Structure formats: C-alpha cells, structure tokens
Amino acid sequence: MRVDAIRTCLLAWYREAGRTLPWRADRDAYRILVSEMMLVQTTVAAVIPYYERFLRRFPDARSLADADESEVLKMWEGLGYYRRARQLHAAARQVVSAHGGDIPDDPEAVRALPGVGPYIAGAVLSFAFDRPEPIVEANSQRVLARLLALEEDPTSTAGRRRVWSAAARLVPPQQAGDFNQSLMDLGATICTPRQPSCLLCPVAASCEARRRGLQDVIPRSTPRPAPTEVREACAVITQGDRYLVVQRGRGGLWEQFWEFPTIHREGPDPAGRSFDGPVDLPEGVRRLTGVTASIGPVAATVRFGVTRYRVTLEIARGERRAGTPQPGPGLIDTRWETLDGLGALTFGSAGRRILERLRREPGWPGPSGALVPRS
Numbered sequence: 443m444r445v446d447a448i449r450t451c452l453l454a455w456y457r458e459a460g461r462t463l464p465w466r467a468d469r470d471a472y473r474i475l476v477s478e479m480m481l482v483q484t485t486v487a488a489v490i491p492y493y494e495r496f497l498r499r500f501p502d503a504r505s506l507a508d509a510d511e512s513e514v515l516k517m518w519e520g521l522g523y524y525r526r527a528r529q530l531h532a533a534a535r536q537v538v539s540a541h542g543g544d545i546p547d548d549p550e551a552v553r554a555l556p557g558v559g560p561y562i563a564g565a566v567l568s569f570a571f572d573r574p575e576p577i578v579e580a581n582s583q584r585v586l587a588r589l590l591a592l593e594e595d596p597t598s599t600a601g602r603r604r605v606w607s608a609a610a611r612l613v614p615p616q617q618a619g620d621f622n623q624s625l626m627d628l629g630a631t632i633c634t635p636r637q638p639s640c641l642l643c644p645v646a647a648s649c650e651a652r653r654r655g656l657q658d659v660i661p662r663s664t665p666r667p668a669p670t671e672v673r674e675a676c677a678v679i680t681q682g683d684r685y686l687v688v689q690r691g692r693g694g695l696w697e698q699f700w701e702f703p704t705i706h707r708e709g710p711d712p713a714g715r716s717f718d719g720p721v722d723l724p725e726g727v728r729r730l731t732g733v734t735a736s737i738g739p740v741a742a743t744v745r746f747g748v749t750r751y752r753v754t755l756e757i758a759r760g761e762r763r764a765g766t767p768q769p770g771p772g773l774i775d776t777r778w779e780t781l782d783g784l785g786a787l788t789f790g791s792a793g794r795r796i797l798e799r800l801r802r803e804p805g806w807p808g809p810s811g812a813l814v815p816r817s
C-alpha cells in the first residue's frame with residue numbers, strides 16, 4: 443500500500459471536501475462520544491436532530507451522569523439500539539466518578555468505558571486528542587477493502603483483521619483525527635457502496651480494486667440469513683379516557699420500556715413473553731396485569747424488525763371489566779394513563795406507532811381498524 447501518498451492525498455482532499463457535522467465543531471471528547479454512540483447502525487441524517495436535542499439537555503458528562511435512566515431513554519426514544527443509551531449513561535457516570543467529569547486523554551481509560559469498543563475508542567482518541575489510533579466503521583471499511591482489493595468479506599474474522607491492520611498502518615502520527623475522518627468521508631461521498639465515483643477519487647492512483655476493475659464487486663459480502671418471523675399480540679384496553687400500559691422489568695429485550703399488554707403467539711420468543719402453555723389474549727392480559735377485559739378481534743397489525751427478528755404484532759381493542767392493575771410476570775409496573783400521560787413514558791417502535799395513531803383517532807383500533815402501514 444502506498445501509505446505516504448494515500449495520507450497526503452486524503453488529508454488534502456479532506457481540507458477541501460470534508461463534511462461539516464455538528465460534532466466536528468470542536469474537539470470535545472464528550473460530544474464525540476455521544477455522537478459515535480448514536481451513530482452505531484444509524485445514519486448521520488437520522489442522528490443529527492437527536493444529537494442536538496440530547497446535547498441541549500445533557501451538555502456534559504456530569505449532567506448526563508446525574509440524570510435518571512428513564513430520562514436518558516426518553517431522550518433516545520426512536521433512535522433504537524437502546525443498549526447504547528444505557529452504556530453511554532454508564533460511561534458518563536464512570537467519567538465523573540473516576541476522571542472528575544472529563545474524558546481523559548488516556549487510551550486505557552477510554553477503552554475501559556462501558557460500550558466503548560475498538561472503533562469508538564479510536565474515534566474519541568483520534569478526533570478529540572489526535573492520537574494515532576485507527577478506526578474502522580462501515581464507510582472506512584469499504585474504502586480500505588477497495589484500496590487493498592480485499593478478497594475476503596471485510597466483516598469476516600480474517601477480513602476484519604486485514605482491514606484493521608491496514609487502518610493501523612495508514613493512520614499518520616500527526617493529524618490522525620483528520621485522517622480518520624477523511625477515510626470516513628471518502629466512503630460516505632465518493633467511494634459509495636454502489637457506483638463509486640472513482641474519477642473524482644483523490645486516492646484512485648493507489649487503489650488496487652480500481653486497478654483491477656473490481657470496485658463494483660468489492661467489498662465482498664456473505665449472504666445474511668433471513669430474519670426469523672415472530673408473532674405477538676397486544677391489547678389496547680381502555681377505562682374511560684385512560685389506557686392500560688405495563689412496564690417491562692430488567693433484562694431482555696425492551697428492558698424497562700412501556701408497552702400495551704403484549705403476549706407471545708408464534709415463533710421464537712425473543713422478549714420472553716411466553717407463559718407455561720398457550721393462552722389467549724384476554725387470559726394473557728389478566729395474568730400480566732390482573733385486569734379482566736372484554737377484547738375484540740384483531741383489528742390491526744404492525745410489523746417491525748428487532749435484532750434478527752421480524753415481528754408481526756396483532757392489535758385488538760378492549761375494555762376493562764374488573765380488576766386493579768398489578769404487575770405480573772416480567773413486569774415492574776402497570777397503570778392506567780391518559781394519552782397525555784402516555785407521552786411522557788418511553789415506548790419501543792411498535793408502541794410509539796400505536797400512540798401516534800391513538801392521538802389521531804382515540805377510538806382506534808375499533809373492531810374494523812385499518813392496518814398500520816408497514817415500516
């Protein structure tokens with residue numbers, strides 16, 4: 443690999459064409475950590491409004507460390523990958539307790555923060571402190587795979603090793619942050635997944651894939667298994683103008699999130715909603731909440747993906763007949779809430795879509811409710 447030529451060309455290109463992103467306005471390590479935690483599996487465009495809102499509420503590690511987890515999750519609601527929010531919260535608490543509130547310029551201490559793997563450690567250390575630490579994320583991974591004309595899938599064990607080794611060889615002793623960001627920006631704007639703009643590329647002369655005409659087939663990929671289908675059912679149960687909701691306990695998918703009472707129906711049970719044997723929705727609601735309700739037929743469905751599962755959630759409308767809410771198996775709270783009150787709780791993606799629909803049509807889903815559009 444022509445290390446010096448690639449460094450020089452990329453840094454010159456980055457000065458002219460690098461992207462302007464809110465977390466690049468300064469080299470604040472906390473802001474960089476927040477942005478990188480948010481960017482995991484999420485696009486820059488989706489992250490920017492969350493990042494700005496989050497920073498207004500939690501401008502530094504101390505304010506984040508002092509917050510309740512429920513508020514942190516609420517600020518993260520809609521971004522997905524909620525484990526990241528919890529890890530960021532824990533990292534802020536560690537920064538305050540062990541480092542006085544400032545992320546230290548110390549690779550070992552940064553790597554020891556919760557949720558900080560090799561990529562995020564490299565990003566914080568190089569962007570904030572200009573330490574010559576390599577990074578590999580989706581964009582730079584593609585660029586490096588093409589520069590090397592990598593035959594392996596870069597996400598395989600062998601491929602990953604070669605890409606990280608190339609990133610480590612390329613990162614310069616000075617301007618490491620700019621260099622790492624130039625690799626990412628090149629992947630985001632020029633060396634795109636399909637039809638890379640090789641004619642505009644500052645490192646075209648050093649690119650092995652281009653030399654061999656392989657830029658359209660590299661990076662190689664291994665077909666991913668199809669998502670596993672899961673079927674669940676939930677009931678939107680009312681008493682006057684209030685809705686019955688439950689909060690899930692610690693551990694498992696949707697930890698501490700609120701939802702309408704939901705049972706597992708078919709397929710694997712990633713959220714641990716099964717009972718000892720099959721139960722219908724009214725019986726499931728009674729066991730989960732202590733509330734007896736008359737529940738209509740399935741009136742709507744919503745489909746969504748979570749980890750490797752594709753969930754179809756069947757939704758029915760119900761009315762309370764008897765009983766006072768008591769949290770059942772796997773739950774830590776259950777209560778009646780008005781629509782306004784529901785807005786202050788943190789729901790997963792399906793719950794948020796149900797809430798949005800209820801705000802528009804409080805009687806939804808009646809027995810003949812329309813399908814919720816698929817995401």
Ligand code: SF4
Pocket residue numbers: 585588589632633634638639640643644645646647649650651652657
């Ligand atoms: S020459 Fe083309 S394939 Fe190679 S790094 Fe540049 S844009 Fe990517």
